[in-house]
Amino acid sequence: MAEKLAGTDHLSGKPNAAAEAVRKRQRQELELQRERILDERTSSPLRRAALEAALTEIEARLALIP
Numbered sequence: 001m002a003e004k005l006a007g008t009d010h011l012s013g014k015p016n017a018a019a020e021a022v023r024k025r026q027r028q029e030l031e032l033q034r035e036r037i038l039d040e041r042t043s044s045p046l047r048r049a050a051l052e053a054a055l056t057e058i059e060a061r062l063a064l065i066p
Helices: 017-039 045-064
Strands: none
Touching: 017 045
8 A cells, every 4th residue: 555655746756744754654663672672781693693683684675764
């Protein structure tokens, strides 16, 4: 459904408000996930590696949001 909202306003050529709201919500969700991961403390090397992998994925997804 988000793909349908990600269009542009045919009259002005600008992104429509619904698409902008979707992008803003996605960015906010990813930023909250990133903050949670950065705040987490662990002494387990396996858990730390999993957190680092998740952080890398989140940052890559954030970079794709215009």
